[in-house]
Amino acid sequence: DExxxxxxxxxxxxxxxxxxxxxxxxxxxxxxxxxxxxxLRERFSPFGEIQDIWVVRDRHTKESKGIAFVKFARSSQACxxxxxxxxQCLTPSDTKPIKVFIAQSRSSGSHRDVEDEELTxxxxxxxxxxxxxxxxxxxxxFGDIEYCSIIKNKVTGESKxxxxxxxxxxxxxxxxxxxxxxxxxxxxxxxxxxxxxxxxKLHGFQYPPGNRIGVSFIDDGSNATDRFGNL
DNA sequence: CGACGGGACGC
DNA sequence: CGACGGGACGC
Numbered sequence: 001d002e003x004x005x006x007x008x009x010x011x012x013x014x015x016x017x018x019x020x021x022x023x024x025x026x027x028x029x030x031x032x033x034x035x036x037x038x039x040l041r042e043r044f045s046p047f048g049e050i051q052d053i054w055v056v057r058d059r060h061t062k063e064s065k066g067i068a069f070v071k072f073a074r075s076s077q078a079c080x081x082x083x084x085x086x087x088q089c090l091t092p093s094d095t096k097p098i099k100v101f102i103a104q105s106r107s108s109g110s111h112r113d114v115e116d117e118e119l120t121x122x123x124x125x126x127x128x129x130x131x132x133x134x135x136x137x138x139x140x141x142f143g144d145i146e147y148c149s150i151i152k153n154k155v156t157g158e159s160k161x162x163x164x165x166x167x168x169x170x171x172x173x174x175x176x177x178x179x180x181x182x183x184x185x186x187x188x189x190x191x192x193x194x195x196x197x198x199x200x201k202l203h204g205f206q207y208p209p210g211n212r213i214g215v216s217f218i219d220d221g222s223n224a225t226d227r228f229g230n231l
Numbered sequence: 232c233g234a235c236g237g238g239a240c241g242c
Numbered sequence: 243c244g245a246c247g248g249g250a251c252g253c
Contacts, residue, residue: 019235099233104234125248149252162249
């Protein structure tokens with residue numbers, strides 16, 4: 001996408017720039033050094049359309065570093081793969097269970113694990129006439145809602161036309177983002193993990209602007225609560 | 232601990 | 243010609 005190619009400082013490179021589009025559609029795996037691409041394909045293709053599999057290897061010795069990336073077509077597929085496969089063994093010879101996380105976008109520059117806290121909550125723009133009950137009704141078809149709220153003017157109590165919906169699982173929030181009907185009420189909706197990305201995209205700016213987002217939001221020691229408020 | 236390759240436009 | 247913006251919770 002444009003954001004990615006701008007960040008990489010040059011021409012459009014499909015194989016690289018699609019890696020984080022849509023957001024949260026790539027998983028990062030910690031696996032055995034003896035696990036091959038073919039085993040990954042076999043175990044992860046049930047979760048959806050795989051666009052890329054990559055076992056990271058030493059440039060010279062070609063020995064696996066025991067980590068890998070699998071890119072899916074959809075965020076919900078990546079989330080489900082994480083939910084189902086984290087903590088599992090891929091083969092009978094594995095001595096340790098694998099770890100599966102949603103990969104950080106390449107442009108973020110951060111290597112911290114993406115928390116479920118960020119992946120289960122979405123930010124929605126809705127008609128001001130919506131009550132919290134309306135919001136819940138509208139979004140419960142996508143999964144189990146833990147909590148939802150509407151942002152209101154504290155003085156008048158009137159809705160600002162904005163809200164949050166928290167699901168139990170990341171894959172449910174992803175499905176809400178993917179399937180929510182844009183034409184009937186909900187105007188925009190972001191996974192909170194990608195809110196900054198979406199916001200910049202909406203304004204037509206490249207993301208990140210230089211490295212400032214990465215520095216000020218991610219590498220300054222702040223956590224999700226610092227950045228997004230109490231969750 | 233455990234984080235980023237390969238390949239290359241498009242009429 | 244006639245598209246479009248706005249925008250963040252609260253124990």
